[in-house]
Amino acid sequence: MSDRLPIAIGVGALLRRVNDAGGMAMVRAKGDAQSGAVLFLIDEGDVQRAMERGTGPTGAPALVETRRAESSGDSLEDYWRRRRSRDPDLWVLELNIPAAERFIAETMLFD
Template identity: 60%
Template sequence: MSDWLPSTVLVNALLRRVNDAGGMAMVLAKGDLQAGAILVITCQKGNDFKILERGIGPTGAVGLVAVAAVAGDDPAQVTAYWHRRRDRDPDLWVIELDIPEAERFAAETIAAG
C-alpha cells in the first residue's frame, strides 16, 4: 500500500484551500485519479509564472520541484509547455493557482500528501 494520497484528493484539497483563501485555482487538465503526476502553474494576477511538479527533491523528500522557467510573463509559453508535457503524459494533472504565495499553498497541500 502506498503512503501517498490519491492525486484527485490532493488536487481537490489544493483547489479548496486556494479558493477559500480568496485566490483562484483551476484544473486545466485532469489526470489519473489515483496516481497521476501533478503539474502546478503559479502566478499572481496573470504575471510572474512558475511551473512546479510534485516529485522527489534534492534531499530525497517529496516536494515541489521547479521544472521549467518561462521567459517573461507570456501565458502562451506556459500553455505551450504544459501541452507538450501533457502530450507525453496523458495521466498528468495540470493546475493553475493565482494567489499570493501560491507556491506555499501548493507545497503545504501537495507535498504533504
C-alpha cells in the same frame, strides 16, 4: 493497494484551500485519479512558473521549478500541452494566489 492517498483527493483539497483563501485555482487538465503527476502553473503577474513535485536534496518530496516564462518569453500553455501529449495521466492545475508554493507544499507534498 497503496497507503498513499489518491491524487484526486489532494487536488480537491488544494482547490478548496486556494479558493477559500480568496485566490483562484482551477484544473486545466485532469490526470489519473489515483496516481497521476501534477504540474502546477503559478501566475505571479509578470512571471509565470511551472512547478511539480520532485525529490529535494534530502530525498524528501519538494517542489521543483520546471519552467519559467517571462511576460516576453515563451508560453507555459505550449509547455504544459506538450507535456500532456506525452503523459495523459498528468494533472495540470493553475493557481493565482500569493504564496502559491506554500499552499501546494502544505496540501500536496505528502508521502
